[in-house]
Amino acid sequence: MTASPAAAAATLTTRAQEVSPRIVDDILTLVRQETSSYDLPGLATGLELLRELTVQRLGRPDHEHRYPGGECGDTLTLTYAGTGTGTGTGAGHVLLVGHYDTVWPTGALAGWEQLRPSDDGRDRLSGPGIFDMKTGLAQGIWALKLARESGAPLPTVTFLFNGDEEIGSLSSRPVIEETAQKADVTLVLEPTAHGAVKTARKGTGIFQVTATGVEAHAGLAPQDGASAITALSEFVVAAAKVAAPDRGTTINTGLFKGGSAINVVAGQATAGVDIRVSSEAEQTRVDEELDAIKVSDPRVRIEIDHAWNRPPMTLNAASAPLLALAREVAREQGRDSLPDTAVGGASDANFVAVLGLPVLCGMGAVGDGAHAQGEFIYPDTVPAQTALVAGVLGRLARPLRG
Template structure:
């Protein structure tokens, strides 16, 4: 990519920034909470419409039914050069339908006066979806050869990619490189992510009248509370292991000794050895009442992600593109959150994550992007696509 071509991409992205932001806001206005199947279906239709409006009809398309999860959609656009790249992003969000109506300050400014745009899912990760679509549009319009590009949009990432994981892995195996359009870490790409577990703990006790015969009961909620306290102590933040009991339920009535209770526990680890330690220590936890049965579903969802040998040249290439476009040196970082890039990295395939939005506040009310960064981020992905018509080193 010549200096003039890099400059032209950046300038063109700036020229169309208002249109890119309009598409971002279109996606945000269509709420897509992970558990609302009708909203997910409608939101995916809107996302497909944005892609087709900007890029034309795809050369290949497949919609994979998600069952209890949102569907996964792949759209393939034939290239004018060699190579095949996947652009991956999820359209589901953590926000339930109706959140948008009560969202405060959709437009605001930082203390230094820098503009913000805020909305449910705008940072994680609807901005990345729109930027990815526009990146291919700008790359094609630049006149440079571009690779074949397959977009993969999944609707269940926030709940573990339970349905979409096989599609993600098979797609990644068929391409030369994958760019995951998750938000950046304050401008840095993400080359290492923690692995994640979604454990379910079930306690089964003995019901009894809480006033007449409490001694006959064995409280599932009390035993579960003991288990949760012991489980939380397994965390080891200096080793990268955190444990969060995020969902707890149990009992049938306030005057009944609880016969059942359950908890959902989010676990993050930075190494396989920590996975094994957590498994062993959870299995060793005992509660004080032997009449209560504790069952633990050790559901490891995503393996830890590291900068594997296949991904290092992709990072180098992204840094070259950033340099050619006159950007500051492109940093990379490790983060605690997991993403679909974890699956791809674990296969030993080339992948970069965090190619999307610059902003902050993922999963928090008030999540936001800096709209002035949208053109440069879009141009970065566009420039990288133009360079991926040649094989990566190694």
């Protein structure tokens, strides 16, 4: 006799509670291996650790492929065939996406306070990358394990682990796009927004601005020089005024360097500019207005590399039924609601959404502090988040129909 949805959901939730300490142990195992986006040896070790952990929990995959990342971390796909429906026509196929790289430089772990008290009396676990997004990785692996244990028919599941998300998914983007198009549904294991899934994200631009001036002796002939630093400073101030927060557009110059010596009028300077937009129209406006900026010294040449990295993400028609399904699973598991929200950050979900494919992002950790010292998770939320993903997998043995 088949258990009712409510009974099956209760069993899954109870099991997630029982194994929660083991899931947390796996989270901390991943966190203790530092994986800075710029540390290729650390990324290689971290990916192998992640692969071994997946195999320990789920067995050897039916298909495995590693895509070299070049100057970025490699991308790994591990596919586990569905149960009860086979893997042919009519069987569901779910892609679980998660990045294993972090923004934190190697060495950040030393001296990091792991257990942090909170004002609300709840335990917090902290560590570089624990919130963004190593908790999501561990929860995703355990979600499939728990879904298997439930005995429900399951879709084929492909894990995609990439090591360059924090620097724009420069090598992994084509792999993500190709793999997502072969799947019926994509779930991105990025952290939640205080428990809410993310159905809209801003598009991002990673612009490099170069100023080329004229070097001269700062004491003997300063008038002969044209300072690239001064000109680029003017540009940065003007660029900040192009931002339009009321339209969802922000502009942040996060890196600035230049010059060769303190007593030399700078001949070269560069700036790294982070741009976030909510629409393609804003992309066009920003491009045009940045190109129109003039600096006071005409001898300095300003060059802008307009590198739009991720398109804006919205809740497309294909994703709406997936959100409805996730909410239904959440209700069956005893949640009052499963809110969704729009956020300023971008993720690999942007690449999937713009293709018109069904995708939900923010299926991972509950906590806060992404990219900030002391990022943390609430370990008491790990069972519910794991059970949610497991429950969704259990409902996707057949392709989702919108």
